[in-house]
Amino acid sequence: MTKYLLTLMSLGAIVGFQSCKMKTTEAAVSGDAASKVYVAPGKYDEFYNFVSGGFSGQVSVYGLPSGRLLKVIPVFSQNPENGYGFNEETKPMLQTSHGFIPWDDEHHLALSQTNGEHDGRWLFANANNTPRVARIDLKTFKTVEVLELPNSGGNHSSPFITENSEYIVGGTRFSVPIADQEAALTQASFKANFKSTVSFIAIDPTTGRMKIDFQVVLPGMDLDLSRAGKGPSHGWFFFSTYNTEQANTLLEVNASQKDKDYIVAINWKKAQEYARAGKGKKMATEYYHNTLNEENHTATSEVEKEVLTLDPNELKDFVYLIPCPKSPHGCDVDPTGEYIIGSGKLAALIPVFAYQKITKAIADKAFEGDYYGIPVIKYEAALHGEVQKPGLGPLHTEFDGKGNAYTSFFVSSEIVKWNIKDLKVLDRVPTYYSIGHLMVPGGDTKKPYGKYVVAYNKITKDRYLPTGPELTQSAQLYSIDGDKMQLLLDYPTIGEPHYAQAIAADKIKAQSAKIYDINVNKHQYVSMGEKTTKVVRAGNRVDVYMTAIRSHLTPDNIEGIQVGDEVYFHVTNLEQDWDIPHGFAVKHAANAELLIMPGETNTLKFVPTKAGVYPFYCTDFCSALHQEMQGYMRVSPKGSSVPLKWHTGKTDSAAAVAAVR
């Protein structure tokens, strides 16, 4: 049967399944579920659950098992809640080779690993639209680095990580003409000019700093998801692909012609050797590398000009293809590192490949041919076996560390548990509805915590109170402690959740920063105490060195600003007390407010367009007299003779001041 026919059947199945579900939405939760997710007030959750925000461009952090939202971390999108991307310090984080791009579509997250286990140091995130990878520091929960990826179109196959955080990858979803060339949109042009790249991003083991070590240039096809090998397969990376047909239009039909696409297996250790030996080609390009320095709270951008490329047509024996049925999505490696599970979006079975068989097939040259010069391993030679009739539309598989796999099925809306060795289906539970990714805490590592599986769903229909045409996005938590999976909890999420990660709270909690030490604040415009506050004019630029402490701003009266001035409010929060941020907003500022952590300095830029008196105030409820934490700025017409002056806590000694008439 062609994949196209199966697509039509699947679409029919979607309609059928959903109309059936609509009638049976009762809770499907047994009596003790509530007690299993109840975290009493004042008690902590057991896990941090980091969930990608999809088109919100943010990461949301939930506690598990409660599902309580703990924090939203802005990564690729501006966030008015805390000024990310609006304040002067973080604007450089969103700079790219195509200018300031304050939005992206973020799909996957990867926690840093040591010896194949989550170590709690960093969290990496991908940007799908303008290809980028970000690093979040888990001491401060701030985005501290954003690296743009050249020669990429849709950084979907990203940011998957190796067992000692040697590399994360950025694999392109769209094949594109590399070096940003223009090319005709025809089949001939596609085959000749369009390529796919995988960027191998090295991570500095001490600082976490990212660097593109090399790019592997592949024939034009769409890379979907990926996993690094582990244990015996450490040193390899596996990528699922679709559109090996190389269609450039109507992909739904044209990319579904072949019965099988490929899993791309890349021996990255060998690629690394080639790169070290100077075997690659350096290509001129341009991409941004943005870093936030947490000592001066300020981000800077560097422009990188070169990337090293490796071509598997010229450098042999480091890239192989394994046939995988029907447009695979997931490509997941089990905790032992021996099994690689392919998930064809339109397949009615799950193929499981064995690493030992793959290496043997390579040694025996058990190839069925080649694809643009890259050897294609015989399907049967790489195959451990197939899970028969597991469900419809397998997408993604995670593991419990006890020999079981859990696969999400989009079309049949369910999670299916099966045994990796004998490939027998053990259990299935429905999801509400149309699950995409799923996640077992630690389920992508050598030592899963197991205990739960979380479904990240695409549609919620009647699960929640209606909120107009757009309903909440959602996740569902299931217990996997026993033989049977048990639904425990629904919880709404921000944006469209894709992949997520969860880590034991103990690995993060103790290291969490409480304040920034004011004594080592190296911000260019810091005020080390109220006595050092000042207002400085240079031409039409005015720098206000301001402090915030409960419950006043210094200075809180400023005069001598003129229309058209560029006013920079550099506000230093003098508090050294956990959980005491101050905010700062100015009336009519075309910007978000600042939210300044204790010991930190942040800058708000304000350009007044009209004369008048502009109130400013603290936006974060900081004390009983928080409402009194306010002040005024007088803006005079351009060329006015009003002198620049500022103060806090002085009132005019004149008995009466004539009002302006």
Ligand SMILES: [Cu+2]
């Ligand atoms: Cu305040």
